[in-house]
Amino acid sequence: MNPSEQGRPRLLVARAVFPSVIARLREHFDVQHNEADEVWSRAELIERLQGMDAVFVTTGEPIDRGVLAACPQLKAVCSMAVGYNNIDVPACTERGVLASNAPDVLTETTADFGFALMMATARRITESERFLRRGEWNKWAVDMFAGQDVHGRTLGILGMGRIGQAIARRGALGFGMPVVYHNRSRLAPELEQPLGARWLGKEDLLRQADHLVIVLPYSAQSHHSIGAAELAQMKPTATLTNVARGGIVDDAALAQALKSGVIAAAGLDVFEGEPQVHPDLLDVPNVVLTPHIASASLPTRTAMANLAADNLIACFTGGTPPTALNPQVLTT
Known part of the structure; x- marks a missing residue:
């Protein structure tokens, strides 16, 4: 031109x-x-x-x-x-x-961050750090900030593109996690087999995942793909991590699910209407919040x-x- x-x-x-x-x-x-x-x-x-x-x-x-x-x-x-x-x-x-x-x-850097955010969410890292910084740690307790294991637990990927596959590699090869995923279409066998990855329908994915990571592209069709109905299908011990785009998760519904114990915890790098964050998310302790920095190396x-x-x-x-x-x- x-x-x-x-x-x-x-x-x-x-x-x-x-x-x-x-x-x-x-x-x-x-x-x-x-x-x-x-x-x-x-x-x-x-x-x-x-x-x-x-x-x-x-x-x-x-x-x-x-x-x-x-x-x-x-x-x-x-x-x-x-x-x-x-x-x-x-x-x-x-x-x-x-x-x-x-x-x-940005694939590998974003996958690093997505996996780190999922681990921080599962092991309650920011929640426990806030507790320590407030000066509230005065004794050890057997159940103090006991979270969920990552190794050996089922990793669910919603959106199995390049970044989703990179996160799946970290889970399957590094942490022995069974991998299940939902995509509009299945991966080729040569991509599934090294990860032991299994395609599931969306409802089955939600029910089976111990740690759900969302890596969907945003579109009108993916808007609020995860809302109250979807969260209700997840395990009460499950975590949800979103490193995709704000608007894919209904943030208000997620905050309510976290408050009421529908799921155990969430890690969010993206938000609907960012840089504004839904105020209800700021009031729940069992959520890790970061300001859209997954690719920020x-x-x-x-x-x-x-x-x-x-x-x-x-x-x-x-x-x-x-x-x-x-x-x-x-x-x-």
Whole structure:
């Protein structure tokens, strides 16, 4: 793609990213960088996109049909996240705008975190740390913060994509956990067999899992996939961990289930309406809460940002964007 005006294409980087990535982008673009890391409203985003040929986004910037219509010069929308429910890809395709995301580079880091969050949830780590920090530890007790075992227990994966499979590997090969999963379609036998993984219907998965980890992509179809009815099917000793997207779990229903002992505990890295967190979740002790940091290691976040830069640079220099979501726009 060529810029719509003479000179270098204009790029808006919508959130603060690493200086080394900005330096790469400045070699090819006239860059406007949100160095203050302000969170813009939709109207502010549209205003700042005027005259821009491309935009570098994360998960928080909505690129929908209305934004695209208001920014007709835009030719590329490149995200450093793997999830892209904030980007209307069909609308981008209709307007000839390249869209891209950043899959694969965060798989192992996110799986590390997902497994760590599940373990912290099962073993009541943050709950016990708060107890210690409050100065309440004055004696040992046989049942003090006794949680649930991880080793040998059944690991349930809802959403067996790359990250789900990586979490399953950690459980099966490292902790001797039987693995059950639910996906829209079964994995190939060569992927199932090394893990001893078994596909189950969703209801059976909920009933059998000792530790349920949610790794579904968010969509209208997956909204509130786990609500009160689903939680009621789980074991009272079970834990739930969500490292996917907010909105897949009904947070209000989960808070009630935790309060009433429907399940034992939960670990959440994502929330409906984040960065706001449902106030009921803040009042229950048996939940581990983290601020959407599953991919947050320095090497991985840098790789994610560089992959977005790779897509942008290729788009405007005649190359092949490595992770385009709609590569057909490059041939039209």
